[in-house]
Amino acid sequence: MSRICELTGKGRQVGNNVSHANNKTKRVFLPNLQNVTLMSEKLDRSFKFRVSTQGLRSVEHNGGLDNWLLKTGDDKLSANxxxxxxELKKANAASA
Incomplete structure (x- = not known):
């Protein structure tokens, strides 16, 4: 299972450990991923995602899962x- 947020596309970053003697060794910064269940108000269902904590705050700030998915580009989202x-687009088209 890869360490990538399903909603924001945030993945690992590479950097250096720097010692007191200024020796540099490679290291990896992993995102803080959590398994969460988010509710879709339009579909009246809940969905499980593996989301970074920063991504979870962003989703809540932008008005919930439905608004986030409709505004976010397809290249950042996971297959799930x-x-x-x-499904959201289909439900919006049916109600309009």
């Missing part, structure tokens, strides 16, 4: 999130 986004 894209499936939910297609």
């Amino acid at each position: 999130a894209l499936k939910v986004k297609r």
Whole structure:
């Protein structure tokens, strides 16, 4: 299972450990991923995602899962999130 946020696309970053003697060795910064269940108000269902804590705050700040998925580009979303986004678009088209 890869260390990538399903909603924001945030993944690992590479940097250096720097010692007191200024020796540099490679290291990896991993995102803080959590398994969460988010509720879609439009579909009246809940979905499980593996989301970074920063991504979770962003989703809540932008008005919930439905608004986030509709505003976010497809290249950042996982296959699971894209499936939910297609269902949302279908539900919006049916209600309009």
